[in-house]
Amino acid sequence: MHGFxxxxxxxxxxxxxxxxxLNFKGIEYAYQSYHLRKGEQRSSAMLDLSPQGLVxxxxxxxxxTLTQSMAIIEWxxxxxxGPPLLPSDVYGRARVRSLAQMVACEIHPINxxxxxxxxxxxxxxxxxxxxxxxxxxxxxxxxxxxKRLEAEELTGLxxxxxxxxxxxxxxxxxxxxxxxxxxxxxxxxxxxxxxxxCMDLEAFNNAKPELQPDAE
Amino acid sequence: MHGFxxxxxxxxxxxxxxxxxLNFKGIEYAYQSYHLRKGEQRSSAMLDLSPQGLVxxxxxxxxxTLTQSMAIIEWxxxxxxGPPLLPSDVYGRARVRSLAQMVACEIHPINxxxxxxxxxxxxxxxxxxxxxxxxxxxxxxxxxxxKRLEAEELTGLxxxxxxxxxxxxxxxxxxxxxxxxxxxxxxxxxxxxxxxxCMDLEAFNNAKPELQPDAE
Numbered sequence: 001m002h003g004f005x006x007x008x009x010x011x012x013x014x015x016x017x018x019x020x021x022l023n024f025k026g027i028e029y030a031y032q033s034y035h036l037r038k039g040e041q042r043s044s045a046m047l048d049l050s051p052q053g054l055v056x057x058x059x060x061x062x063x064x065t066l067t068q069s070m071a072i073i074e075w076x077x078x079x080x081x082g083p084p085l086l087p088s089d090v091y092g093r094a095r096v097r098s099l100a101q102m103v104a105c106e107i108h109p110i111n112x113x114x115x116x117x118x119x120x121x122x123x124x125x126x127x128x129x130x131x132x133x134x135x136x137x138x139x140x141x142x143x144x145x146x147k148r149l150e151a152e153e154l155t156g157l158x159x160x161x162x163x164x165x166x167x168x169x170x171x172x173x174x175x176x177x178x179x180x181x182x183x184x185x186x187x188x189x190x191x192x193x194x195x196x197x198c199m200d201l202e203a204f205n206n207a208k209p210e211l212q213p214d215a216e
Numbered sequence: 217m218h219g220f221x222x223x224x225x226x227x228x229x230x231x232x233x234x235x236x237x238l239n240f241k242g243i244e245y246a247y248q249s250y251h252l253r254k255g256e257q258r259s260s261a262m263l264d265l266s267p268q269g270l271v272x273x274x275x276x277x278x279x280x281t282l283t284q285s286m287a288i289i290e291w292x293x294x295x296x297x298g299p300p301l302l303p304s305d306v307y308g309r310a311r312v313r314s315l316a317q318m319v320a321c322e323i324h325p326i327n328x329x330x331x332x333x334x335x336x337x338x339x340x341x342x343x344x345x346x347x348x349x350x351x352x353x354x355x356x357x358x359x360x361x362x363k364r365l366e367a368e369e370l371t372g373l374x375x376x377x378x379x380x381x382x383x384x385x386x387x388x389x390x391x392x393x394x395x396x397x398x399x400x401x402x403x404x405x406x407x408x409x410x411x412x413x414c415m416d417l418e419a420f421n422n423a424k425p426e427l428q429p430d431a432e
Contacts, residue, residue, distance in 0.1 A: 051360035051367075052318065064307065068321065071313035078306050090294050091280065097287035102268065105284065109325035114356075122349070123339040133338070140330075144267035151267075 003061030004029035007049060009036050010212035013108060013173040014069035015056040019207035020169045021073045025082040029058075033214035036113055070104055073166055085166045096160045099148070099167035103174045106141045111177070134181040138174070142188050145171075149190040157197055164198060172198045176209065219277030220245035223265060225252050226428035229324060229389040230285035231272040235423035236385045237289045241296040245274075249430035252329055286320055289382055301382045311368075312376045315361070315383035319390045322357045327393070350397040354390070358404050361387075365406040373413055380414060388414045392425065 006022065006029045008015035022029055034040040034055055042053045050057045050067045058066040058075075066072045077085040086093045109115070111134045119125040119133060149155045159167035175185065175195040185192045198204045209215055222238065222245045224231035238245055250256040250271055258269045266273045266283045274282040274291075282288045293301040302309045325331070327350045335341040335349060365371045375383035391401065391411040401408045414420045425431060 051363040052322075052357070053360070054322075066310050066314065068314040068317040070321070071310050071317055074313055075306060075310040078309070090291060093294070094282050094287050094291040097290055098282065098284040101284040101287055105286070105321055105325050106268075106270075109321050110331055112326075115326055118349075118352070119339075122345075123335075123341070125339070129338070133334075136334070141268070144269070147267040 005032055005059040006030070007032045007034060007046065007057040007059065008055045009034050009041075010209045010215045012036065012055050013177045016173045016176065016207050016209065017069045017169045018056045018058060018072050018076075019212075020172070020204050021076045021085060021166075023203035023206050024085065024164070025076055025080040027076070027080060031213055033212075035214070070100065070166075073169065077166070083163065085164070085169070087160060087165065092154070092160060095152075095154060096165045096167045099145070099159050100165075100170040102141050102145050103170035107137050107174055108170075108177075110137045131181045135183055138178055138181075138183050139187075142183075142191060146188045146190050149194065155190070158194055164201065164204075168194060168198050169204075171195060172204055221248055221275040222246070223248045223250060223262065223273040223275065224271045225250050225257075226425045226431045228252065228271050229393045232389045232392065232423050232425065233285045233385045234272045234274060234288050234292075235428075236388070236420050237292045237301060237382075239419035239422050240301065240380070241292055241298040243292070243296060247429055249428075251430070286316065286382075289385065293382070299379065301380070301385070303376060303381065308370070308376060311370060312381045312383045315364070315375050316381075316386040318357050318361050319386035323353050323390055324386075324393075326353045347397045351399055354394055354397075354399050355403075358399075358407060362404045362407055365410065371406070374410055380417065380420075384410060384414050385420075387411060388420055 004022070004027060006018060008018065010033070034046055036055070040046070041055055047053050049059065049065050052067060056069055056072065058072050060066065066075055073085060086096055116130050116134070119130055125133070149159060154160055156162040158164045159171060171191060172195050175191065178185065220238070220243060222234060224234065226249070250262055252271070256262070257271055263269050265275065265281050268283060272285055272288065274288050276282065282291055289301060302312055332346050332350070335346055341349070365375060370376055372378040374380045375387060387407060388411050391407065394401065
């Protein structure tokens, strides 16, 4: 397959998720960067692709576009041959989606760049206050996520069994993001173990922010 | 089918989503309420069901539990006979999930009760400031959501074609939530039209907060 373009940004956590999924399925893609701090995602070129003006956007070979990282990953998993990113049983899929959404719906949105900026603008939050906010929402969900992964017998080398899924993609994206705000990962040994295992895989490693063409 | 228990709260927007999906598939369930403002979701009974201490939790007839509303809805759609909540084609599914996630990942998490409480605690935000915050994040995503629904030809009587999907469930949950903060819906005629159409359906109407046994 060819002709995909990923509109994204090296540091964007949701962009990382899609890069991993594409790598995992062996899909080559053109890399188009939008510098978020410079507001390039609100350029007219981007708004033509997606009225939300958010990365990532996956442009398909036929010119259609997909938005929202979790929807894009489900599309990739449904259409592209290669190792699956969701289990074959329905309960397993629900568990993986639930673990993924603990990150995607409970941590990431509240700690998104535009929310952190709003704290500065509306409440005069300084960088220490912003970091406290960031860590608060990570801990609020990482504590029960660690508990689940530690206790549930379906956890294996990865979040669900011994092969990576959508849950591992979200977990790793968040752990990478955490580094910018010095989250103490010693509190989360299971999450840390799974993240390390993920980063040993080429699909994850090659999606890392610092290896992208627009990395600073 | 019988033996389902929905652990939820009448006013919870994510609980509404799951109630609609259950109603839509004609699944009967026991209604177990947790008063969020009183912190009942952090009771040991709830934490045994889900370490996150968040509603909704769907308890299955076999005693297993599902968490995260979007994962629960996918499970319901995959396992329960009845009208589908996702289109049969892969691009359609990606579009519906993307529209749903615009609400589920871009609006709801930032406007969740616990985030609004944190604004009060950490920044001394008063109720007017909290309302401004709430409306800001609704508008940030409703403007492009309206634009997409208005412009994209796959929109029909509902978000995607002429039958309701997961996208309509999230859209309606958000519009209902908006009422508590006086969001001006005249800016969003397409969203408003779709919401009204949804609320004409029994599955949506019967899931309304004010019709639940714990309504105040």
